[in-house]
Amino acid sequence: MTIMPPWIKELGDWIIWIGSVSAVLGVLYKCIIKPLRVIQADTADLLCDRLTQAHDYHMRKGYCSQGDKSRLCSMHQRYRCLGRNHLVDSFEQDLLDLPEEPARK
Numbered sequence: 526m527t528i529m530p531p532w533i534k535e536l537g538d539w540i541i542w543i544g545s546v547s548a549v550l551g552v553l554y555k556c557i558i559k560p561l562r563v564i565q566a567d568t569a570d571l572l573c574d575r576l577t578q579a580h581d582y583h584m585r586k587g588y589c590s591q592g593d594k595s596r597l598c599s600m601h602q603r604y605r606c607l608g609r610n611h612l613v614d615s616f617e618q619d620l621l622d623l624p625e626e627p628a629r630k
Contacts, residue, residue, distance in 0.1 A: 565607055568607060569604060569607040569608070569609045572600055572601075572603060572604040572607070572609075573604060573609060573613060575600065576597065576600055576601060576604065576613050576616055576617075577613070577616065579593070579597050579616075579620070580613075580616040580619060580620060583620055583623060584619060584620075584623070586627070587623065587624070587627065587628065588623050588624045588625060588626055588627050588628070589620050589623040589624075589625065590625055590626075591625050593620075594620055594621060594623075594625070597617070597620055598617060598620075598621070601613055601614075601616075601617045
């Protein structure tokens with residue numbers, strides 16, 4: 526009969542603990558982190574679409590109120606924070622350059 530040294534049992538306990546932590550992290554990634562990335566991508570796509578629509582609408586009207594400018598700049602900032610940034614940068618400047626009231630006739 527061979528007697529195992531005590532560190533072998535401790536090593537086995539550490540291996541089991543590491544395996545358990547790895548399993549929990551895998552489940553967290555699959556159930557929480559991965560879906561959040563999909564939601565962020567969808568949110569960025571929706572923001573891009575909304576900012577593009579707002580740009581086209583206000584450019585046709587020829588003006589953009591201060592409240593709309595503020596709201597759209599805030600949306601653009603959230604869009605950039607999601608890692609997106611392309612044509613929408615020029616859209617923001619176009620909207621900021623518009624007058625805040627319609628031209629008087």
